[in-house]
Amino acid sequence: MQIALSAVVPVPLRDKVMQQASDIWNRNVTFSPGQFIKIKAPSGTGKTTLVHYLYHIRYDYTGTIQINGQPWPSYSRDQLAAMRQAQISVIFQDLRLFDQLTAQENVELKRVMQPQPMYGPEKIEEFAARLGVSHVLRQSAATLSYGEKQRIAIIRALMQPFQWLMMDEPFSHLDEANAQKAAQLIAEECQRRKAGFILTDLDHDNRFDYHVSYLL
Numbered sequence: 315m316q317i318a319l320s321a322v323v324p325v326p327l328r329d330k331v332m333q334q335a336s337d338i339w340n341r342n343v344t345f346s347p348g349q350f351i352k353i354k355a356p357s358g359t360g361k362t363t364l365v366h367y368l369y370h371i372r373y374d375y376t377g378t379i380q381i382n383g384q385p386w387p388s389y390s391r392d393q394l395a396a397m398r399q400a401q402i403s404v405i406f407q408d409l410r411l412f413d414q415l416t417a418q419e420n421v422e423l424k425r426v427m428q429p430q431p432m433y434g435p436e437k438i439e440e441f442a443a444r445l446g447v448s449h450v451l452r453q454s455a456a457t458l459s460y461g462e463k464q465r466i467a468i469i470r471a472l473m474q475p476f477q478w479l480m481m482d483e484p485f486s487h488l489d490e491a492n493a494q495k496a497a498q499l500i501a502e503e504c505q506r507r508k509a510g511f512i513l514t515d516l517d518h519d520n521r522f523d524y525h526v527s528y529l530l
């Protein structure tokens with residue numbers, strides 16, 4: 315799945331964006347399938363805004379985002395739902411777990427929403443063990459620390475098939491050792507699917523072998 319941005323400018327950030335150099339805003343950029351892409355930017359320059367545009371849950375921009383040559387608005391609701399189920403997965407900056415469910419239920423919900431789940435329930439235990447969150451699986455999400463929530467949100471995003479994984483500051487609540495473990499798991503799962511990712515972050519890092527890095 316190819317993603318192509320053409321002169322995208324966020325309406326609320328137009329003045330700011332037009333005054334600064336950016337590799338993304340108001341440029342023509344193509345994200346090719348399978349690429350590991352880093353988008354680095356200081357706070358407040360629009361990382362979350364961009365991820366929401368790419369996932370098509372926000373549309374207050376000028377310019378065009380095309381998916382496989384078709385602009386986002388040309389896809390029907392059903393097509394969008396199907397793409398979010400099988401082709402694009404996301405880890406939001408604000409994590410978006412259901413507080414009233416346990417950590418395990420949050421992940422399981424994503425797994426069973428697949429018509430043919432790609433993993434059995436034992437995979438949740440396996441990934442939780444790898445990321446050091448086995449002990450919180452049966453706790454309600456509301457009681458988890460931010461670092462635990464972040465690892466559960468990562469596991470949830472890996473429970474579905476995807477061609478692109480979008481991640482908005484996915485390691486912001488993790489220490490370096492845990493960030494490395496999570497990055498290793500994400501890289502393996504992308505390679506298993508021959509998928510690419512788009513990761514936003516504040517700083518430079520060497521956690522992945524990025525194919526391309528952009529400055530927002």
Ligand SMILES: Nc1ncnc2c1ncn2[C@@H]1O[C@H](COP(=O)(O)OP(=O)(O)OP(=O)(O)O)[C@@H](O)[C@H]1O
Nearest residue numbers: 326327355356357358359360361362363364407516
């Ligand atoms: N709907 C909106 N209307 C107006 N301004 C907005 C809107 N959404 C975001 N902004 C502003 O746009 C700027 C970019 O916000 P965004 O959350 O995308 O930044 P970010 O780079 O992800 O920041 P951080 O690193 O702090 O998470 C901020 O100044 C924010 O206040």
